[in-house]
Amino acid sequence: MPLEGPLVDRYGRVHGDLRISVTDRCNLRCVYCMDEDMTFLPRSALLSYEEIARVSKVAFDLGITALRLTGGEPLVRKNLTALVTQLSAIGFEDLALTTNGMLLASLVQSLADAGLKRVNISCDSLRPERFNAIRRRGNLATVLAAMDAVEAAGLVPLKVNVVILRGKNDDEILDFARFARESGRVVRFIEFMPLDASGQWDRNQLVPGHEIFERINDVWPLSPKDNGSSAPAERFAFTDGQGEIGLISSVTQPFCGTCNRVRLTSDGAIRNCLFSDNEFSLRDVLRSGGTDDAAALVFRKAVWEKFPGHAINEPNFLQPSRSMSMIGG
Numbered sequence: 001m002p003l004e005g006p007l008v009d010r011y012g013r014v015h016g017d018l019r020i021s022v023t024d025r026c027n028l029r030c031v032y033c034m035d036e037d038m039t040f041l042p043r044s045a046l047l048s049y050e051e052i053a054r055v056s057k058v059a060f061d062l063g064i065t066a067l068r069l070t071g072g073e074p075l076v077r078k079n080l081t082a083l084v085t086q087l088s089a090i091g092f093e094d095l096a097l098t099t100n101g102m103l104l105a106s107l108v109q110s111l112a113d114a115g116l117k118r119v120n121i122s123c124d125s126l127r128p129e130r131f132n133a134i135r136r137r138g139n140l141a142t143v144l145a146a147m148d149a150v151e152a153a154g155l156v157p158l159k160v161n162v163v164i165l166r167g168k169n170d171d172e173i174l175d176f177a178r179f180a181r182e183s184g185r186v187v188r189f190i191e192f193m194p195l196d197a198s199g200q201w202d203r204n205q206l207v208p209g210h211e212i213f214e215r216i217n218d219v220w221p222l223s224p225k226d227n228g229s230s231a232p233a234e235r236f237a238f239t240d241g242q243g244e245i246g247l248i249s250s251v252t253q254p255f256c257g258t259c260n261r262v263r264l265t266s267d268g269a270i271r272n273c274l275f276s277d278n279e280f281s282l283r284d285v286l287r288s289g290g291t292d293d294a295a296a297l298v299f300r301k302a303v304w305e306k307f308p309g310h311a312i313n314e315p316n317f318l319q320p321s322r323s324m325s326m327i328g329g
């Protein structure tokens with residue numbers, strides 16, 4: 001394992017993107033992610049903002065250029081703006097947030113002022129009752145208002161994440177495509193991944209990205225756009241120039257070969273893949289008086305040991321023991 005130079009794994013993938021889960025708690029209970037009753041980590045298990053900032057600086061010095069704050073729901077953690085201020089001072093090229101939008105509208109301007117550069121909002125239906133059925137809490141009107149607030153704060157273009165579930169919201173694929181065309185927001189259709197807390201995932205519930213593409217392309221032709229070398233979404237512009245969508249086909253068309261992402265769970269473990277149970281605790285190092293060099297070594301080891309791919313499509317695949325909200329999506 002190299003002890004200097006970029007954060008590289010044994011397959012030559014250089015890592016530049018760190019996803020930080022600031023909490024495993026959430027104010028929604030989306031059916032594809034959480035159970036109604038969840039057991040959350042005790043507060044003392046979570047990294048403090050100072051610990052997160054310290055780890056982020058170590059990551060920056062290792063060549064991480066992009067940070068994304070996620071969860072759980074990052075905005076249920078108090079005073080996230082203070083963390084954004086600390087992270088922004090480190091100097092990352094990109095500093096982004098993934099949120100369900102429920103608490104965002106009143107906070108987004110202060111987050112932008114603190115240095116937040118981009119926002120992704122999750123929204124799985126444009127129909128109020130359906131939204132409630134899938135997300136079990138919250139409401140569509142609040143999320144739509146949050147989208148307006150993000151744009152008013154100048155964080156454009158806004159990305160909207162939609163998990164498409166067979167028989168639940170796949171009849172809204174064209175509605176979301178129209179929404180992208182009319183709003184200028186980039187709608188990203190995500191395949192349902194085996195990361196639900198209830199362990200109910202099966203392949204029949206996911207709608208493959210190619211099917212989503214065909215359904216949209218039949219009505220509004222699409223042309224591929226350059227997606228950068230390691231972005232998970234395949235990007236497509238509407239050929240008539242009116243808007244853009246993305247497809248995140250993690251299950252049917254894995255993009256592991258170009259994956260440059262590594263994750264920090266809210267309890268301070270480095271996770272090199274959503275689908276691998278291998279975790280490398282940074283919190284233990286930090287809380288036992290470890291140096292930044294010792295923390296950097298944990299990063300290097302975690303990345304070095306990354307598997308070549310996620311193996312969802314292998315016969316012996318086992319769903320990871322921690323679900324999406326516990327890892328950080």
Ligand code: SAM
Nearest residue numbers: 033071072073098099100122161192193324329
């Ligand atoms: N609470 C925030 C939110 O709703 O965006 C951030 C965390 S959430 C885990 C991040 C993203 O993961 C969301 O877009 C969510 O829809 C997606 N997600 C959660 N569980 C998923 C699953 N089993 N398959 C695919 N996407 C999932």
